[in-house]
Amino acid sequence: MDDLIDTKRGLQSASMFIDPHLYEVEMEKIFGRCWLFLTHESAIPNYGDFVTAKMGEDEVLVVRQEDGTVKAFLNVCRHRGARVCPVEAGNRRAFVCNYHGWSYAADGSLAAIPFEKELYGGKIDRCAHGLKEVAKVDSYRGFLFGNFDPGAISLEDYLGDVRWYLDIWMEASGGVELIGPPARSIVHCNWKAPTENFVGDAYHIGWTHASSLAASRSIFAPMSGNQMLPPAGAGAQIATRFGHGLGILYDVNPGVHTAQTAEKILAWQATKKDKIAEKYGELKARFYGSHLNGSLFPNVSYLWGTNTLKIWQPRGPSETEVWTWAMAEKDMPEDLKRDIYNGLHGGFGTAGYWEADDNDNMESASLLPTGWQSRKLRLNAQMGIGNDTVMDEMPGVIGQAAIGETSYRGYYRFYDEILKLPSWDAFDLNDEGWKQQLIDADR
């Protein structure tokens, strides 16, 4: 794996998008040890409410407990491995397996076995056959994450510096809600391809989305066909410790929406910005009115302004199931939420026209390296390399340009680190060397 990621020069091996052995290592070392997004608290408010979610290729049941906490379990019967709960969401105090009828309580314990006395003679240890519980479940600002590794660092530590940027829309905005259930679709690509696009690819907007920009008459339309670059000082790229990253396009929050919906969003935000500035400072208020594209390592992405949250669920090295939610500020009027929902799914939903633009790229970038010669190529994420820096007013390593690949380099720097990390015990939370690794990188 040594020649997979070259952090020093901002290069990655094209084989990372197709190598089946690497994929198995990712499932063990990344999806088996990192915090993975499950759902939002508001989706399971009451005792017995549940949703199914994915953690890597494992399907889990996320269940609200009687005491108000949330537990997650592998959705796999402990008898012969059948799926215990076949539906995506609902409310149940018990889950009964369709195969032989074993039933589990909401806390995952094995509650009843058909003909237990007659067929097992009381010789089965029910306590040892409860649903397999996910080691850790925790919530950040209402967003629920799970971790299979009992030795993992806390969610708060794992999010680290990126919390400052998440708080722009998860807190300063007054909080958001996911308008679901999520749309689900399959893209024939490796799960990292779209995640890296959302972590930092403002570069593709003008080129890939030329027709979509023109069709939607969006604020970004002048970038269509690369007619122009965003002016100097129009944005920034941010990389943080655990690979989470984002790009900011200043002051153009509703950039991807049609002119009509954008107008409504701008009017709405104008009613809140002063209060946000008072409470959270001018910079956060500005970022609240900016467009943010970001990914949380390993596989969840968001577009603040375009109003979407997406998970790129891996299904083998060359297939990804995309879950897409629309996202709106909790206190928005219902008609604006509906406009946002319709605009989002028309653009970035399963058959969205922006999504269709992107999927062609995701598929070609992921499928071309199946060629013996193509897979030996290095992918280039050197844009802005050597100019990254730190700034007092905002955390992380910063690329001070609207278009750059700082957050790509940050994402793959941690990807390399976590693949090589023996265990979380070997991890030094206080080691700030990661910043210098990125700042000292050069061509």
Ligand SMILES: CCSc1ccccc1
């Ligand atoms: C094209 C929608 S906005 C965006 C910006 C950067 C990365 C991904 C999406």
Ligand code: FES
């Ligand atoms: S120009 Fe970026 S992948 Fe071809």
Ligand SMILES: [Fe+3]
């Ligand atoms: Fe795109």
